[in-house]
Amino acid sequence: xxxxxxxxxxxxxxxxxxxxxxxxxxxxxxxxxxxxxxxxxxxxxxxxxxxxxxxxxxxxxxxxxxxxxxxxxxxxxxxxxxxxxxxxxxxxxxxxxxxxxxxxxxxxxxxxxxxxxxxxxxxxxxxxxxxxxxxxxxxxxxxxxxxxxxxxxxxxxxxxxxxxxxxxxxxxxxxx
Amino acid sequence: xxxxxxxxxxxxxxxxxxxxxxxxxxxxxxxxxxxxxxxxxxxxxxxxxxxxxxxxxxxxxxxxxxxxxxxxxxxxxxxxxxxxxxxxxxxxxxxxxxxxxxxxxxxxxxxxxxxxxxxxxxxxxxxxxxxxxxxxxxxxxxxxxxxxxxxxxxxxxxxxxxxxxxxxxxxxxxxxxxxxxxxxxxxxxxxxxxxxxxxxxxxxxxxxxxxxxxxxxxxxxxxxxxxxxxxxxxxxxxxxxxxxxxxxxxxxxxxxxxxxxxxxxxxxxxxxxxxxxxxxxxxxxxxxxxxxxxxxxxxxxxxxxxxxxxxxxxxxxxxxxxxxxxxxxxxxxxxxxxxxxxxxxxxxxxxxxxxxxxxxxxxxxxxxxxxxxxxxxxxxxxxxxxxxxxxxxxx
Numbered sequence: 001x002x003x004x005x006x007x008x009x010x011x012x013x014x015x016x017x018x019x020x021x022x023x024x025x026x027x028x029x030x031x032x033x034x035x036x037x038x039x040x041x042x043x044x045x046x047x048x049x050x051x052x053x054x055x056x057x058x059x060x061x062x063x064x065x066x067x068x069x070x071x072x073x074x075x076x077x078x079x080x081x082x083x084x085x086x087x088x089x090x091x092x093x094x095x096x097x098x099x100x101x102x103x104x105x106x107x108x109x110x111x112x113x114x115x116x117x118x119x120x121x122x123x124x125x126x127x128x129x130x131x132x133x134x135x136x137x138x139x140x141x142x143x144x145x146x147x148x149x150x151x152x153x154x155x156x157x158x159x160x161x162x163x164x165x166x167x168x169x170x171x172x173x174x175x176x
Numbered sequence: 177x178x179x180x181x182x183x184x185x186x187x188x189x190x191x192x193x194x195x196x197x198x199x200x201x202x203x204x205x206x207x208x209x210x211x212x213x214x215x216x217x218x219x220x221x222x223x224x225x226x227x228x229x230x231x232x233x234x235x236x237x238x239x240x241x242x243x244x245x246x247x248x249x250x251x252x253x254x255x256x257x258x259x260x261x262x263x264x265x266x267x268x269x270x271x272x273x274x275x276x277x278x279x280x281x282x283x284x285x286x287x288x289x290x291x292x293x294x295x296x297x298x299x300x301x302x303x304x305x306x307x308x309x310x311x312x313x314x315x316x317x318x319x320x321x322x323x324x325x326x327x328x329x330x331x332x333x334x335x336x337x338x339x340x341x342x343x344x345x346x347x348x349x350x351x352x353x354x355x356x357x358x359x360x361x362x363x364x365x366x367x368x369x370x371x372x373x374x375x376x377x378x379x380x381x382x383x384x385x386x387x388x389x390x391x392x393x394x395x396x397x398x399x400x401x402x403x404x405x406x407x408x409x410x411x412x413x414x415x416x417x418x419x420x421x422x423x424x425x426x427x428x429x430x431x432x433x434x435x436x437x438x439x440x441x442x443x444x445x446x447x448x449x450x451x452x453x454x455x456x457x458x459x460x461x462x463x464x465x466x467x468x469x470x471x472x473x474x475x476x477x478x479x480x481x482x483x484x485x486x487x488x489x490x491x492x493x494x495x496x497x498x499x500x501x502x503x504x505x506x507x508x509x510x511x512x513x514x515x516x517x518x519x520x521x522x523x524x525x526x527x528x529x530x531x532x533x534x535x536x537x538x539x540x541x542x543x544x545x546x547x548x549x550x551x552x553x554x555x556x557x558x559x560x561x562x563x564x565x566x567x568x569x570x571x
Contacts, residue, residue, distance in 0.1 A: 112192055120195070124198075128204075147212055148212050148214075149210075149213065161210060166230075
């Protein structure tokens with residue numbers, strides 16, 4: 001992985017001849033797909049912006065090895081809406097409707113890597129909503145947690161925590 | 177979930193898990209201790225403890241164990257507590273007494289609590305313990321069904337930014353100290369209060385204020401930042417010994433006001449005394465104006481006219497007729513609207529919307545008159561408005 005990044009960095013130096021501040025920024029996904037975005041979009045991504053700042057704007061192609069070409073368009077779409085001041089409840093509802101649990105988690109990781117505070121806050125709430133009132137088994141699967149309690153230990157805990165189970169899905173009704 | 181999906185589950189790092197947990201109600205967070213031994217104590221580091229209505233009634237339904245549960249959570253919790261909230265419905269807190277809440281508050285103060293929400297009914301108003309008044313870490317304080325009687329040496333909350341008091345009893349002296357002694361206060365919400373009748377606001381950082389209830393006099397002294405003020409006075413009795421120029425006094429001290437709601441009783445308050453044709457200093461920043469008008473009261477109409485003439489930048493104007501006046505007959509006073517909006521030299525230009533909120537039984541002639549307000553401006557749109565007041569201010 002490290003080699004791949006450094007080879008990309010070498011090829012970047014060619015584009016250093018264009019330091020104009022209005023130049024588009026090229027974001028390169030982990031699977032080597034280039035996404036051209038306006039500099040204002042890059043500003044939303046703190047990690048990208050600090051990279052640009054560190055090189056005085058000379059480097060406009062940014063490798064993002066941790067983010068796939070599947071996730072990056074979603075991130076860009078959210079940033080575009082954010083800049084336009086058009087993040088509404090309706091937009092957010094539509095935005096997450098398209099995403100399955102796994103994609104939400106991947107975008108959450110991407111938002112964390114790029115340091116986009118609004119997207120992080122939003123996705124954190126989305127995940128919280130998706131696991132709220134879900135059965136213990138469901139949440140274990142969601143986070144990939146291995147249950148290491150003995151049946152006796154778990155039964156005892158369930159009894160102690162009985163009050164927290166009000167309104168929670170039963171264990172067998174959580175497929176999907 | 178298919179086997180394939182299970183295999184490519186991405187593991188979230190701990191700090192992101194903590195972030196998700198911070199968005200969950202405490203009941204959900206505590207339940208995660210059953211996930212695995214690694215998770216068993218993860219919740220104890222969560223800085224926000226929120227016992228919302230759902231959580232409290234769930235806990236209360238378990239043989240009145242609420243008291244034991246909150247005690248347990250506070251005892252086992254490890255680290256600092258940023259937020260503590262209890263919101264209960266009536267009857268859920270049967271087993272909880274003021275002594276218990278006193279104990280929790282004492283504990284929270286030691287944990288440098290920043291956000292405290294107490295919305296509890298324990299059969300009577302809960303008397304806030306004196307120790308809370310020395311808690312200088314508070315940023316947000318929201319109290320309902322409480323008696324607020326601080327010790328005499330109380331000087332305010334130096335860091336407090338937001339204060340919400342609903343159904344509270346506060347003495348005049350305590351209220352003055354609360355407001356004037358909390359210099360960073362940005363947001364103040366008062367709903368159904370008693371114990372004080374004079375509202376004197378000296379708050380250099382205040383941006384938002386909302387009153388619902390009864391008061392005799394209100395004055396703003398040092399409020400250069402105030403942008404939104406909603407006055408829902410529930411009753412006003414004109415007092416001859418009151419201030420003689422309420423309207424002038426009020427707007428003189430609100431230079432940055434952008435959005436305001438004035439109910440009919442507050443109009444009555446503003447109308448007592450001298451009402452000029454125009455304010456000496458126009459409200460240049462006022463964009464959104466919501467007025468509840470008694471069309472049979474000439475004095476109220478004159479206040480409204482003065483306000484409209486003095487507000488050249490209104491973008492949203494809403495007019496509402498109070499419910500009690502449903503049988504109101506159209507008086508001559510109502511006709512001044514037509515004059516105001518149809519004169520070529522009309523001072524008011526509404527750029528976006530005039531909203532007419534019809535009441536079920538509102539006099540139809542009056543409605544026709546209001547609808548004719550379309551003339552106000554080519555850009556103005558008159559709509560029949562059925563939504564709630566809060567929608568109006570947010571749209």
